[in-house]
Amino acid sequence: MTKRSARQALINAPYMLWAGIFIVVPLFIVMYYAFTDSTGAFSFANILALADYAEVFRVSIIFSVIATIITLLIGYPFAYCLTKLPVRAQRMQMMLVMLPMWMNLLIRTYSWMNILEKNGLINTVLSGLGLPTANMIGTPGAVILGMVYNYLPYMILPIYTTMAKIDPSLSEAAEDLGCNAWQKMRRLIVPMSIPGVVSGITMVFVPSISTFYISQKLGGGKILLIGDIIERQIQVSYNYNLGASLSFVLMVLILISMAIMNRFSNGEGEMVV
Amino acid sequence: MDHKVVVELRDITVEFDGERILDNMSLAIRDKEFVTLLGASGCGKTTTLRLIAGFLKPNSGRVFFNGKDVTDVPPYQRPVNTIFQRYALFPHCNVYDNIAFGLRVSKVPEPEIKERVTEMLKLVNLSGFEKRSVSKLSGGQQQRVAIARAVINKPKVLLLDEPLAALDAKLRKDMQNELKNIQRQLGITFVFVTHDQEEALSMSDTVVVMNQGKIQQIGTPIDIYNEPENAFVADFIGESNIIDGVMRKDKLVNFDNHDFVCLDSGFGINEPVDVVIRPEDVDIVPLDQGMISGTITSVTFKGVHFEIIISVNDFKWMIQTTDYHAEGETVGLYIEPDAIHIMRKSEYSNMFGDYSTFSEEMETMSDVDAIEEEE
Structure with a gap:
């Protein structure tokens, strides 16, 4: 080992220690519980029991995919328009995007409950105008809205960052070589912002698929996602083994989808997650 | 074309x-x-x-x-x-x-x-x-x-x-x-x-x-x-000595108290003009053969040639020559008629001084009054 790499190892040591204690060890604990029964004996029972939850997995995936697509559809044009503003306005807008994130996720979600519920803000206004009211809590729409609202900044931020980094002279070069606004978008802006899009998708998809609070509050108990089941197994049923096996499968799902996403970015550009 | x-x-x-x-x-x-x-x-x-x-x-x-x-x-x-x-x-x-x-x-x-x-x-x-x-x-x-x-x-x-x-x-x-x-x-x-x-x-x-x-x-x-059109072009392209002169008549210009034969005409009698002479077009000759004379104040070796600064009536000329001359020597300058280029006075006249300094920045730095004014 050279002197240089020895020093680097020393600098990295605290992080490695931290990662070992708080990431690697817990992962092994999850694996241990996932493949044992309540007596501690090795067992595939938990993994086999997952078949009962196939439907929950399906719903979770569909919800989080829809939420991710919607955030992308809102976030991408938003980030693009942002880069067209004067620098000062860009900073201001970015502040406004980040502002809700200074508040706790729970409080934000609770506020949406107040807005959407039976006697909530929207329905009060509707009935005040003599219009029929709608029951929104407990609908898939409400849960997806909660996901989109909470995770939209995570989509906008990485896309905006990659777009802002595109050298203005590249944009001029594209125009110079015959691109109108649409062609410039297709041949320059989109390909160059792919790393940001990949980060954004990962950062929205991962928390969406594993959320339980949003579905609990805005799903009104009618919509169960994987996160809800895991929470229930651990907090209510004290079935750590089943909870761990659910977490384990969810983790594998996330890793597979991240691997797929990374293929799109060709390994260039930095992954935020 | x-x-x-x-x-x-x-x-x-x-x-x-x-x-x-x-x-x-x-x-x-x-x-x-x-x-x-x-x-x-x-x-x-x-x-x-x-x-x-x-x-x-x-x-x-x-x-x-x-x-x-x-x-x-x-x-x-x-x-x-x-x-x-x-x-x-x-x-x-x-x-x-x-x-x-x-x-x-x-x-x-x-x-x-x-x-x-x-x-x-x-x-x-x-x-x-x-x-x-x-x-x-x-x-x-x-x-x-x-x-x-x-x-x-x-x-x-x-x-x-x-x-x-x-x-x-x-x-x-x-x-x-x-x-x-x-x-x-x-x-x-x-x-x-x-x-x-x-x-x-x-x-x-x-x-x-x-x-x-x-x-x-x-x-x-x-x-x-x-044939630079004004002092700016003459100064910007290559090195040039730009001297105040007066046209005596067609093809005769006076500067440094000497009448020089030149090739330019079409100026008014006694019209003040800018005279451009490229450093490589001036010959250093013994004192008695020169049209004007001056003292060598610096000699710099540039590889292909020497760059020699000569003070003539307090105006610093730059001359490029392959012959070595010693600092402090008093010499004559000889200028051929076709080496002299006459320009009309322009907004740039007198903006480009002699070669006492090579850059404008150096000039303002050494000009105490200018510095005081800025402050």
Whole structure:
């Protein structure tokens, strides 16, 4: 080992220690519980029991995919328009995007409950105008809205960052070589912002698929996602083994989808997650 | 050159934040011509280029292509291509895709693109580099890709924005020759922007000297060097001694209390003028053979020649000669009639002093009054 790499190892040591204690060890604990029964004996029972939850997995995936697509559809044009503003306005807008994130996720979600519920803000206004009211809590729409609202900044931020980094002279070069606004978008802006899009998708998809609070509050108990089941197994049923096996499968799902996403970015550009 | 005009700028004024970048400028560029816009930074040369490319609209005035008004035509519809100062290659494309970019946008069939890209790579000596990532190329190679990417679209006019500024001196010389060859081979108009007067003189058919948003002189490199129109051009292009003089009559000028025979005429009797004499055109002779005399105040060895500063009546002349003379010597100066160039007085007269200092900054630094005034 050279002197240089020895020093680097020393600098990295605290992080490695931290990662070992708080990431690697817990992962092994999850694996241990996932493949044992309540007596501690090795067992595939938990993994086999997952078949009962196939439907929950399906719903979770569909919800989080829809939420991710919607955030992308809102976030991408938003980030693009942002880069067209004067620098000062860009900073201001970015502040406004980040502002809700200074508040706790729970409080934000609770506020949406107040807005959407039976006697909530929207329905009060509707009935005040003599219009029929709608029951929104407990609908898939409400849960997806909660996901989109909470995770939209995570989509906008990485896309905006990659777009802002595109050298203005590249944009001029594209125009110079015959691109109108649409062609410039297709041949320059989109390909160059792919790393940001990949980060954004990962950062929205991962928390969406594993959320339980949003579905609990805005799903009104009618919509169960994987996160809800895991929470229930651990907090209510004290079935750590089943909870761990659910977490384990969810983790594998996330890793597979991240691997797929990374293929799109060709390994260039930095992954935020 | 009797080719027809391809690009014409008419009465162009451009302002940014109330600052005038181009001041009522007009310029005509002919077909197949190698035109260089030469000037210091901030003189408006890059702005002129951006006007032709279409990245910028003038506050007033019009831009014409082949007689057609294109002032409001966006860049992607203009028959010009640009080589950017820092190349602006697309980092998400390899060499081949960068060069093919323009052809793909205009939907040229792939087999033809392949043929033309291959041909271009050969032209710029990059055959075999198709699959390389542009970020892994050297500065000179990136430059060649930028040239190929622009030239492959067969533009009527190629705009080059200080394309060689980032290259080292030797590579720059090679690229100068290469660019000149490409221009001859393809027979397209080049509009080249640079602040390097040597580059401008050695490459161009026509040099446009600019300062403060105005054209100071348009001419062939030889005209610009030998017949500068005013003190600014004389000072900017090469080294020059600019002396106050008075025309006695046609072909006779007086300066430093001596009447010199010269070749210029058409000035008024006793009209005050600026006299330009290039440092290499003055001969140092023994005192009794000189037309005027002075004392050598400094001698610097420059390799090819010595640079000798001679004080004549407190005016510091610069003289370049291959003969050595010692500091402190008192010598005579001899000037041939064809070495003397007479210019009318202009706003730039007396702005360029003698060679007591070489830069304006040094001049203000040594001028105590000026420093006190600033404070």
